[in-house]
Amino acid sequence: MQHIIIGAGPAGVVAAETLRKVDPDATITIIGDEPEPPYSRMAIPD
Ligand SMILES: Cc1cc2nc3c(=O)[nH]c(=O)nc-3n(C[C@H](O)[C@H](O)[C@H](O)COP(=O)(O)OP(=O)(O)OC[C@H]3O[C@@H](n4cnc5c(N)ncnc54)[C@H](O)[C@@H]3O)c2cc1C
DSSP: OEEEEEOOSHHHHHHHHHHHHHOTTOEEEEEOSSSSOOOOGGGTTO
């Protein structure tokens, strides 16, 4: 199965992790519009 996730925030990352758990052979593509790879917003103040 091929999955495409729009948005590389926490919801997108958790969706990808969940898909990987239930379908280890899935093709998962995350499309984001930020220049950086996914990061923890909670860590920004630190
Ligand atoms: C400084 C800071 C500290 C925080 N601390 C906490 C905390 O301690 N505890 C807590 O529970 N929450 C915290 N939050 C809130 C938490 O980060 C958000 O609730 C969480 O990021 C929401 O995740 P999300 O994936 O739903 O949305 P978002 O984080 O908004 O991610 C959505 C992503 O989709 C991308 N996107 C949007 N439209 C498109 C498009 N058309 N095409 C491609 N990509 C697109 C956006 O660029 C973004 O990267 C904090 C937030 C900040 C900013």
